[in-house]
Amino acid sequence: MNDERKPRGLDPRLHDFFDGELSPSDAAAFEGDLRPGNDTANQLRTLKHLGAWLRTTRPRTPSSLARSVMSRLEAESPAGARRSSPALRRRWEPGSILRWAWVPAMAALLVLAVIPMTRALRPSDGTPKPSGDAARSGIPVAAADRNGSDTVPYRFTVKAAAAGRVCLAGDFNDWKVCEAPMRRVGEDTWSITINIPRGRHEYMFVIDNKWVSDPHAMGYADDGFGSRNSVLVV
Amino acid sequence: MNDRDREAELLRRAREGDTRAFGRLVEIYQDMVYGLVFRMVRNPSLAEELTQDAFVKAYRRLDSFRGDARFTTWLYRIAVNVCHDQRGSAAARNRGLETSLDASEAGSMDPPAAEALPDEDLESREMAALFRAGVNALEPKYRAAFLLRHQEGLSYTEIASILEISENNAKVRVHRAREMVLEALRSRGFDV
Numbered sequence: 001m002n003d004e005r006k007p008r009g010l011d012p013r014l015h016d017f018f019d020g021e022l023s024p025s026d027a028a029a030f031e032g033d034l035r036p037g038n039d040t041a042n043q044l045r046t047l048k049h050l051g052a053w054l055r056t057t058r059p060r061t062p063s064s065l066a067r068s069v070m071s072r073l074e075a076e077s078p079a080g081a082r083r084s085s086p087a088l089r090r091r092w093e094p095g096s097i098l099r100w101a102w103v104p105a106m107a108a109l110l111v112l113a114v115i116p117m118t119r120a121l122r123p124s125d126g127t128p129k130p131s132g133d134a135a136r137s138g139i140p141v142a143a144a145d146r147n148g149s150d151t152v153p154y155r156f157t158v159k160a161a162a163a164g165r166v167c168l169a170g171d172f173n174d175w176k177v178c179e180a181p182m183r184r185v186g187e188d189t190w191s192i193t194i195n196i197p198r199g200r201h202e203y204m205f206v207i208d209n210k211w212v213s214d215p216h217a218m219g220y221a222d223d224g225f226g227s228r229n230s231v232l233v234v
Numbered sequence: 235m236n237d238r239d240r241e242a243e244l245l246r247r248a249r250e251g252d253t254r255a256f257g258r259l260v261e262i263y264q265d266m267v268y269g270l271v272f273r274m275v276r277n278p279s280l281a282e283e284l285t286q287d288a289f290v291k292a293y294r295r296l297d298s299f300r301g302d303a304r305f306t307t308w309l310y311r312i313a314v315n316v317c318h319d320q321r322g323s324a325a326a327r328n329r330g331l332e333t334s335l336d337a338s339e340a341g342s343m344d345p346p347a348a349e350a351l352p353d354e355d356l357e358s359r360e361m362a363a364l365f366r367a368g369v370n371a372l373e374p375k376y377r378a379a380f381l382l383r384h385q386e387g388l389s390y391t392e393i394a395s396i397l398e399i400s401e402n403n404a405k406v407r408v409h410r411a412r413e414m415v416l417e418a419l420r421s422r423g424f425d426v
Contacts, residue, residue, distance in 0.1 A: 010416070015409045019390075042426045043416055047384075050415065053365050054385035058269040062282050065268060066260045069289045073253055171297040174246055202297050211302060223298045 011040045018047060151195040152234045156203070158214060161188035163207045170203030172196045177206050202229035241305055249296050256296075260289050263306065266386070267313050273381050274317040276370060284320060288313040303395060310386070311396045314378050321374065364424055371418035372411055379404060380411035 013030045016022045022030060034041040160166050168180040172194075182190040182205075190205075202221055205212045213220065217230035235243070241262075247255035267288055272281035292299075292312050299308050372380055375397075382393045394404040419426050 010409075010413055015405075015412070018412075039426075046416065046419065046424075046426045047412060049361075050365050050368065051384040053362065054273075054369070054381070055387070057362070058265065058385075059272040059278070059281070061265045061268040061285075062278075065264050065282060065285060066257060068282075069260050069264075069286050070253065070257050072286060072290050073256070073293055169300065171249065174249065175300040175302075204300065211300065221298055223300065229298055229300070 010043060014040055014044055014047075018044065151197050153193055154196050154232075154234055155191060155193040156182070156205075156214075157185075157189055157191045158182070158205045158207075158212075159188045160190055160205075160207045160212075163190070165208055166190040167206040168192050168194070168203060169206055170196075170201055172201050172203070177209075196234060198234055200231065200233045202231055204229055242301075245296070245299070245301075245305065248293070253293075256293050259305075263309055264289075266306065267309060270310065270381055270386060271313050271317055273369065273385065274314070274374065274378060275320070280320070284316050285313070288316045291316065304392075307392055307395055310382065310388075310392075311398075314396055317378075318374065364419060364422060367422060368415040368418040372414055376407055376411040376414060379407040380415065383408045 011030075013022065013026070017027055017030050034044070156168050158166065165178075166182040166184075167178045168182055169175045169177050173179045180192055180194055182192040185191040202223075203214070205214060211227070213228050214230035218233060219231035220228035221231050223229045241259070244255045244259050248259060264285065268281060268285045271285045271288065272278065275281050275284060288309070292309060295312075299305065369377065369380065378397060379393055382388045382396060383390075388396070390401050390404045390408070393408070394401040397404060397407075399407070416426050
């Protein structure tokens with residue numbers, strides 16, 4: 001693997017010295033070995049100058065760049081905008097027939113997404129409580145009752161037998177880690193029910209300060225850092 | 235309110251759909267992102283387009299940003315990925331990206347006044363051209379690591395997070411990049 005190749009031709013101490021990782025005594029010894037004109041002294045000097053040149057001669061940012069970014073965002077259709085933010089969707093809605101036209105379509109999609117799930121999970125007596133299977137397997141359970149507003153009570157569960165603290169964080173609470181601490185409801189299960197806005201959401205469990213995806217999420221989205229946020233639609 | 239609090243507040247508002255708040259974030263970080271992207275792709279018009287792409291992508295994915303890493307680290311990550319993604323694209327090929335780099339850089343970046351450091355070596359335009367050639371000689375993955383370390387001044391931990399590699403691998407990559415740059419300078423007659 002290329003990354004494992006040993007750099008050639010440099011005093012191995014040069015990197016550590018340059019990175020400030022030599023102990024004071026080793027750094028002093030290294031500097032003592034430097035002589036004007038020797039290879040290591042030249043290399044160190046060149047790298048220092050190159051770094052200074054990079055930092056002080058940054059290219060000029062085009063003056064129109066920020067304006068162009070905002071123009072692109074404003075020009076995007078709602079479908080291209082961040083779909084998981086109800087507030088953003090509201091922002092796109094007013095003032096345009098086209099903007100209004102997508103609302104019922106989106107509403108229909110949401111209903112289609114939610115109804116089968118709530119039907120499947122609704123007990124025969126219609127009481128809005130999670131199914132046992134769902135709760136044991138840690139699947140977030142949508143409450144069947146709706147409160148008539150833009151929010152839906154939603155129950156999240158996760159198994160974490162050895163955990164001392166489990167929290168829920170998501171876009172619906174600005175990813176605040178312990179704003180929504182979960183309660184242990186069984187030997188190994190943690191649960192919380194909160195009201196969340198209808199729509200698509202991303203969330204994670206924080207188990208003893210470690211971010212963990214929901215193993216039974218409806219879907220997943222790349223978080224930009226190599227792991228995946230859990231996704232739900234209510 | 236300190237800078238981190240102000241950034242958090244702008245992020246919160248941007249997540250709620252306040253595009254003006256996001257616009258403020260773009261203004262704050264555009265120099266940072268453009269500076270990296272430009273030296274990654276070495277083409278002014280492509281750099282501008284890719285920087286726009288990075289911010290648009292960031293806006294669309296704001297809900298995915300959890301805040302357990304710094305926002306700037308997240309932005310760098312998106313910017314580096316945007317640069318990598320474009321390398322095989324038709325747009326890049328149409329621009330003749332890999333063949334017109336020296337010309338485009340020489341003509342459009344690093345204004346002479348900005349290059350004039352208070353050091354006799356760096357007062358030389360030839361030295362600036364040499365440095366530019368040395369960085370340009372790096373393969374993209376080494377160039378990214380080198381620029382993140384020496385231009386952006388990031389720690390190996392941050393570089394590892396941005397490039398999705400181990401911290402040790404980030405260090406090896408920067409070390410190797412230093413060696414490659416010095417070799418490139420040597421091959422151009424520079425005594426190093």
